[in-house]
Amino acid sequence: MTLTDSPRIGIIGGGIQGCTIAMELARHGIASEILEQSLTLMDRASRWNEGKLHLGFVYARDESMATARAMVEGSCAFFPFFHQFLGDSIHSVGHSSSFDYVVHRDSLVPPAEMFDYLRHCEALLINHASSADYWPAAKRPRITPIDHATHYNPELVAAAFRTPEISINPHRLAELVRTYALSHPLIHVSTNTEVRTISRSPGGTFTVEGKEHTPARHYDLVVNASWESRLALDHQLGLTPPYRWLHRYKMACQIRGANVIDAPSATIALGAFGDLVNFGDGSYYLSWYPDGKIDESSDLKPREAELSLTPAAKATLQSQFLHELTQLIPSLAQLDLRHAQSIVRGGHIFAWGDKDVDHYNTQLHERASTGVTTHFDTYHTVNTGKYCSAPLNARETCHRILESLQLAH
Incomplete structure (x- = not known):
């Protein structure tokens, strides 16, 4: 392997995974270029999700506890990572x-x-x-059974347990990360740049190409953090997925400026159900499954399903989410959306497995087989797994790149 003193590093994907890798490389004085297909960074699945810092609770079908260990490790690294880069603004x-x-x-x-x-x-x-690093400002209640009839419909709910798990506001974090990346001299950003093909020369360099009539880019090292395009790009380099997989496109409703209601944040377990996230300031996240799943695919690259949804179809989804969740959480009926901003958006979910979450033995009930895989010493493909795992994956990816640079010299 031969690398230049200042290697050209391309990071495909400007979501939370690609951005955190670029941030960590810059911390070590290494420049990189982020290639993002959207018009701005952090504007797809990394922004339009519930922002949950998982502690493994939703993976009760993984009896090995491997997913729980991975989630705890990732979520406990999340706040320290961003505090290191963003300082006290992370508290906002x-x-x-x-x-x-x-x-x-x-x-x-x-x-x-x-x-x-x-x-x-x-x-x-x-x-x-x-x-102690698990979002220090959040309350940390012990796992406790609660009177489920107080907040929930006992005809549909068998039990409820209070936990220390929380969500952070992914919109606000996206804005902070975007500002940091765009202002850092070692992080170069090319938006509106969809990577369609990637190839590797006999000499080991990579050529990345996008839309027609756009110039090709050449890199010494490449990080594939592209999420829904990851398998398809890996395949172009002759890399085969180790398991069967599913791409699902999940829609959810993000609400801002509504009234503050006494409704808990809740995850309905375990199967094809939904979530309510209450941020306590009139901001909410609502999802219901399978109504919000508008596409499912085992193709190497799934289609952009959301493009086919009309405003009326999105309004219908919002009504369905509210109806289903209110059946279980009666206090949600107090939510007043007349003066609120309500947006129905979604993103791709990638996971190993060929059966959905309502199947007892599906591999989708675990997320331990994720992280960084390295090929040719200079190509790193990153299966983020969950939002909360991105910083830990970034550190591991950077560590591998630093090792390869040291070996090259």
């Missing part, structure tokens, strides 16, 4: 109330088994060396 991001895990009467996991699993996850968090 805001966070939700603590999540209740609400066991639906049709849950794949019964209440007693769910409670036992949650307590095991809690032990992992308590024993983790960096557990």
